[in-house]
Amino acid sequence: MTANDAAPLLAVDDLSVRFVGREATVHAVNGVDLTVQAGEVLCILGESGCGKSVTLRAMLRLLPRRAAITGRIHVAGRDVLAMSPRELRDLRGGLVSMVFQEPMTALDPVYTVGRQIAETVCRHTGCNRAAARRRALELLELVRVPSAGRRLDAYPHELSGGLRQRAMIAMALSCNPRLLLADEPTTALDATVQVQILILLRRLQRELGMGMIFVTHDLGVAAEIADRVAVMYAGRIVESGPAAEVLGGPAHPYTAGLLASTIHDQADNRDIEVISGSPPDLRRLPQGCSFAPRCSRRRAECRDATPTPRFSSPDRMAACFAIADG
Amino acid sequence: MDYRSSDGSTIDRHDQYDHGGPAPLLVARNLRKHFPVKGARGKAVRAVDGVSFTVAKGETLGIVGESGCGKSTLARLLLHLLVPDAGELIFGGEAVGAAGGIAVKTLRRQAQMVFQDSAASLNPRLPVRDSVAFGPFVQGSTKDEARAIARDILSRVGLDPDMFGPRYPHELSGGQKQRVNIARALAVKPRLLILDEPVSALDKSVEAQVLNLLRVLKRQLGLTLVFISHDLNVVRYVSRRVAVMYLGRIVEFGPVKAIFERPQHPYTQALLASRPSMDPARRIEMPPITGDPPNPIDPPAGCRFHPRCPFVEAICETADPALRVVEDGKSHFAACHLRDRVLGRGRLADA
Numbered sequence: 001m002t003a004n005d006a007a008p009l010l011a012v013d014d015l016s017v018r019f020v021g022r023e024a025t026v027h028a029v030n031g032v033d034l035t036v037q038a039g040e041v042l043c044i045l046g047e048s049g050c051g052k053s054v055t056l057r058a059m060l061r062l063l064p065r066r067a068a069i070t071g072r073i074h075v076a077g078r079d080v081l082a083m084s085p086r087e088l089r090d091l092r093g094g095l096v097s098m099v100f101q102e103p104m105t106a107l108d109p110v111y112t113v114g115r116q117i118a119e120t121v122c123r124h125t126g127c128n129r130a131a132a133r134r135r136a137l138e139l140l141e142l143v144r145v146p147s148a149g150r151r152l153d154a155y156p157h158e159l160s161g162g163l164r165q166r167a168m169i170a171m172a173l174s175c176n177p178r179l180l181l182a183d184e185p186t187t188a189l190d191a192t193v194q195v196q197i198l199i200l201l202r203r204l205q206r207e208l209g210m211g212m213i214f215v216t217h218d219l220g221v222a223a224e225i226a227d228r229v230a231v232m233y234a235g236r237i238v239e240s241g242p243a244a245e246v247l248g249g250p251a252h253p254y255t256a257g258l259l260a261s262t263i264h265d266q267a268d269n270r271d272i273e274v275i276s277g278s279p280p281d282l283r284r285l286p287q288g289c290s291f292a293p294r295c296s297r298r299r300a301e302c303r304d305a306t307p308t309p310r311f312s313s314p315d316r317m318a319a320c321f322a323i324a325d326g
Numbered sequence: 327m328d329y330r331s332s333d334g335s336t337i338d339r340h341d342q343y344d345h346g347g348p349a350p351l352l353v354a355r356n357l358r359k360h361f362p363v364k365g366a367r368g369k370a371v372r373a374v375d376g377v378s379f380t381v382a383k384g385e386t387l388g389i390v391g392e393s394g395c396g397k398s399t400l401a402r403l404l405l406h407l408l409v410p411d412a413g414e415l416i417f418g419g420e421a422v423g424a425a426g427g428i429a430v431k432t433l434r435r436q437a438q439m440v441f442q443d444s445a446a447s448l449n450p451r452l453p454v455r456d457s458v459a460f461g462p463f464v465q466g467s468t469k470d471e472a473r474a475i476a477r478d479i480l481s482r483v484g485l486d487p488d489m490f491g492p493r494y495p496h497e498l499s500g501g502q503k504q505r506v507n508i509a510r511a512l513a514v515k516p517r518l519l520i521l522d523e524p525v526s527a528l529d530k531s532v533e534a535q536v537l538n539l540l541r542v543l544k545r546q547l548g549l550t551l552v553f554i555s556h557d558l559n560v561v562r563y564v565s566r567r568v569a570v571m572y573l574g575r576i577v578e579f580g581p582v583k584a585i586f587e588r589p590q591h592p593y594t595q596a597l598l599a600s601r602p603s604m605d606p607a608r609r610i611e612m613p614p615i616t617g618d619p620p621n622p623i624d625p626p627a628g629c630r631f632h633p634r635c636p637f638v639e640a641i642c643e644t645a646d647p648a649l650r651v652v653e654d655g656k657s658h659f660a661a662c663h664l665r666d667r668v669l670g671r672g673r674l675a676d677a
Contacts, residue, residue, distance in 0.1 A: 047529035146617075160618035161393075190392035191556065195600040196613040217529065220602025224609050243606045261534035263559040264604055268582075271541065272534040272563070278499045279529075 007077065008035040009179055009211040010059070015071035016235075017054050017063065024283040028054040030235035031071075033309075036211040038178065041202075043226035043243065044215045047258075049279055051235040052215045056181050059213075060092050075179060094124050097172040101184040103164035107156040113167040114140075114152030117174055124175040139170035143200060162193035166200070173204065180205065180212045186221060198224050219262050223247055228315075231255045234280050234290035236306075241316035251318035254291050289321070297322040349419040350380040351518060351550050352437075357403050357413035359396075363623060371622050373399040375574035376413075378649075381518070386544065386551040388565030388582065390558060390597070392619050395571040397554045401522040404552065405439055406430045418517075435465055438511035442523035444503035448495040454506045455480065455491030461514040475513055482546070483509045483539060501532035505539065512543065520552045525560060537564060558601055562586055567657075570594045573622050573630040576649060580658030590652045590660035593631045629663065637664050 017029040029051045036042050046052045057063050059073055061080060073080040075096055083091065092098075100106040108116055117139055118132035127135075133152070140148035143166040156164055165185060172180060182201065186194040202225055205212050214225055222229055223243060230240040231252065239252040250256040260273035277294040280286055286293055292302040299321055307319045357377045360370035374396040381387045391397045402408040404415065406423060414421060417436065421427030438461075441447040448457055459476035463469060477487040483505040485491075495503055504524060511519055521540075525533040537560065544551060555561050561568055561582075568585045570578040570593065578591040589595045592615075599614035615634045620626060626633050632642040647661040 047531065162618040190619060191558070191600045192392065192596055192613075192615055193618055195602070195610055196616065198602075199610065199613055202609075218602070219530075220604050223604050223606050224602045226606070247604065247606065258530060261531045262604075263534065263537070263557075263563045265559070266563060268563050271538045274534040274538060275531040276535075278501060278532060 009038045010036040011074045013072040018068045026282045039209045041212045041227045043222040043229045046232035050232040096179045097177040098181040099172045099185045103168045117171045120174045143170045182214045239318045253297050351383045352381040353416040355414040358411045372574050385566045388561035388568040389554045390561045391571035396574040437518040438516040439520045440507050440524045453492050458510045479509045518550045522554045573625045578660045584658045591662050
């Protein structure tokens with residue numbers, strides 16, 4: 001997003017994803033620009049159906065065949081959209097890996113976690129089973145699984161939710177990825193476990209110097225982990241910038257509304273401020289700014305044209321007509 | 327004591343119910359529900375294991391806890407959707423399902439429930455106005471009366487009956503479906519509404535809309551609410567009193583202000599300290615407690631929290647602590663042997 005980024009780890013340019021169906025076309029992602037530097041955590045923040053998970057999956061091309069992806073995605077200088085299936089297999093779990101929301105469905109229930117981690121290691125490094133198993137043990141210890149040696153031979157159903165997610169993270173880290181994609185990895189976890197996983201991810205990301213994209217709907221979680229935040233609405237990034245600035249002084253009316261409607265120590269005798277209405281149907285996006293129908297600062301021009309990104313500083317963007325230029 | 331000033335006129339009147347004054351609306355006494363585990367003789371999931379509390383007329387009681395703590399089972403016990411193995415339920419001063427008490431059917435006319443999954447709890451083959459009208463019709467209204475009630479209640483929950491009434495559930499958004507569920511629960515004019523994670527599946531902006539709606543309805547209709555959630559911030563916002571559950575037990579119980587500002591049980595303190603700060607400059611650096619909540623099939627002996635408790639001592643491993651009144655008020659209870667020592671050692675939740 002900024003001009004002085006020489007070679008970002010990840011550069012996404014004008015990314016659009018459409019799902020073409022017989023009756024309608026779903027415009028899931030509509031022109032997203034993103035960059036992630038090595039060692040940086042970017043949080044994509046948004047409500048359900050805003051396109052945040054689709055954006056994330058597009059980076060590894062983990063989308064069904066009927067998804068039409070346009071734009072440019074470069075990881076460490078390599079063009080992801082031009083990759084052959086073979087190159088993609090090397091990319092996934094190698095240079096870039098992913099942690100999913102639901103570890104129970106992301107892990108294979110009929111293999112032990114040790115075997116699943118070892119399989120990834122074998123696939124990418126070509127080492128033998130014994131060496132892969134040693135690496136798996138090392139990884140479980142890295143993610144602080146207690147009595148890791150015993151847990152190596154456990155099946156996913158024998159582990160608690162928190163341990164399963166740790167095993168998932170161990171698998172994702174098995175080949176020293178430079179970019180870790182995390183899709184709501186703590187949403188399915190209990191509060192006391194969520195904070196443990198967040199602290200773990202933050203520590204690993206720092207120690208291993210990875211870039212990370214963390215997708216969440218939870219502003220509090222974003223505040224715990226993000227260096228930068230990108231807020232998505234109806235397939236577009238409406239605001240981005242350093243986490244403290246965006247969460248501390250939101251510029252876009254949607255971000256401001258999201259913050260105001262998040263329950264956090266409000267007086268209990270007053271109504272919570274809300275954003276009226278609900279997000280638009282991605283099959284029939286409104287003309288102009290997608291947020292305009294719900295926006296309290298709507299103007300005439302909002303209905304006619306899509307607001308272009310405005311930068312108040314090189315690193316701080318908001319796409320809204322109601323924000324004064326400069 | 328002005329933490330619910332909009333309902334302020336009722337506060338003092340309700341507080342006397344807590345100490346054996348005029349009958350509370352709902353009394354649960356030693357409720358227990360164990361689910362036998364198939365293939366393992368004698369083993370059972372001890373979902374709710376001796377839970378007692380009262381709900382005063384007009385108050386909102388929040389029940390908070392992590393997955394597997396038994397809060398949803400408890401909600402179902404309160405409506406006899408599950409029959410308790412032991413314990414007693416008293417509604418409006420009369421025992422439920424016992425000789426000389428009220429029938430379960432009568433209870434369900436006066437107490438209704440809203441479930442978490444707004445889609446699964448509506449009949450996909452009925453227009454929502456028929457779903458809402460079904461309750462009053464079954465309870466004896468004529469079809470026309472039931473339809474009129476449905477129209478009235480749909481507009482009360484913010485859905486235009488002409489526009490939304492004829493729609494089917496799949497034509498509504500998650501928030502609209504949850505409004506329909508609230509409408510359906512209210513259609514039989516209950517006195518008590520039990521809400522089991524009613525906003526957990528909703529987006530934040532929609533969650534706020536539904537919580538505001540519940541506030542308005544509670545005031546307009548004079549409802550009593552039992553609000554179950556895993557989200558401490560939501561529970562704090564809606565509740566007057568809060569029960570914290572852990573592995574089938576209530577570990578702390580008291581006025582919302584006391585629970586959030588002076589938590590006494592180490593588990594409550596850890597729960598509160600696990601909340602994200604919303605401020606990148608004040609991140610949580612150390613996990614307040616480690617590990618996951620244990621399996622309710624074999625709850626730990628002694629205090630059920632002792633394997634995760636940062637203050638554990640010998641007595642915790644053997645003796646099961648009872649809920650006892652804590653120093654700072656007659657209405658604040660905690661079940662912890664080391665309560666006093668915890669207080670002396672600095673509270674985790676101060677951050």
